[in-house]
Amino acid sequence: MPLYFTDVFSGSADWIVTDPHAQGTIVKVSQGTGYLNPKYEYQYSLAKNSGRLLGLYHYAGGNNPVAEANYFLSHIQDKLGEAVLAVDWEQYQNAAWGDTSWVRRFVDTVHQQTGVWPLIYVQESAIWQVANCVNDCGLWVAKYASMNWHSWQVPTITVNTSPWQAYTLWQFAGDDEDRSIATVDRQGWKQLANPTGKISAGVTNDNLLTWTDSLGDVWHREKGRFITDRVLDLRWGALPTSAVIATLPLGSVIDYDAWSRHNGYVWLRQPRANGEYGYLPCRNAETNEPFGKFEPLA
DSSP states (O other), rough: OOOOEEEEEEOOOOOTTTTOOOOOEEEEEEETTTTTOHHHHHHHHHHHHHTOOOEEEEESSSHHHHHHHHHHHHHHHHGGSEEEEEEEOOOOTOTTTTTTTTTHHHHHHHHHHSSOOOOOOOGGGGGGGGGGGGTTOOOEEEOOOOOTTOSOOOOOOOOTTTTTTSSSSEEEEEEESEEEEEEOOHHHHHHHTTSSOOOTTTTTTTTTSEEETSOEEEEEEEEEEESSSOEEESSSSSTSSOOOEEOOOEEEEEEEEEEEEEEEEEEEEEEGGGEEEEEEEEEEETTTOOOOEEEOOO
């Protein structure tokens, strides 16, 4: 028997969150870099307590895709590994519509920081805008027989998914209630949420002295100040391949709250606005050569 899903936003009634016709619920978390669904936590808890399969999505605003990905991730850390992630790529209120690099950069950022590839929601006629993600991300395609399709009966219409061989989800109704059908089973859905099986949901590191992140890297809580003695890249993730926030000149001052040794460097974590973090290599992990000097916080 196939799985069915509803997807909800702040204006969705509770009965849509828990509609017994569906086995899962995908909740809107954020949009752009300034909007957080005020009912997100409530709707997620309602779905979870009803025993539903879970998903979370970000609506693309068309601003900097790395910043938007980090804004999304900053609000879902305790749900990683439990919910399937998705990005909603639509024309409405999207300043980057038509930009074929935007979603690619967004999903790369999410994957670099979590090890998870998000699903991509897109209308059938705009699949070409996200086709460069075909080898990594699942497709959540939208196509309706009509806007008056107020039924859980799946319409008999052709759905183009090229260059994907098949969709992961097909949203076949989107008027009074968004309805989607899946090609994966329960285990497949859970694997999309936690592909490595190593991501622990529901655990926060705010009060821990040492913790392991979703990529398996061990972090140690320590507050201090670092002053660079060379040009260094501050990144959105603690990997040499993570997107660059800024290239810092010699003498830059970074206040940090944690460090980790991996991928050839010792990394510092810099708290930023809106619950986000920047990451800076401060030392060669092999030779222990520092890239600046450390000072205690005043």
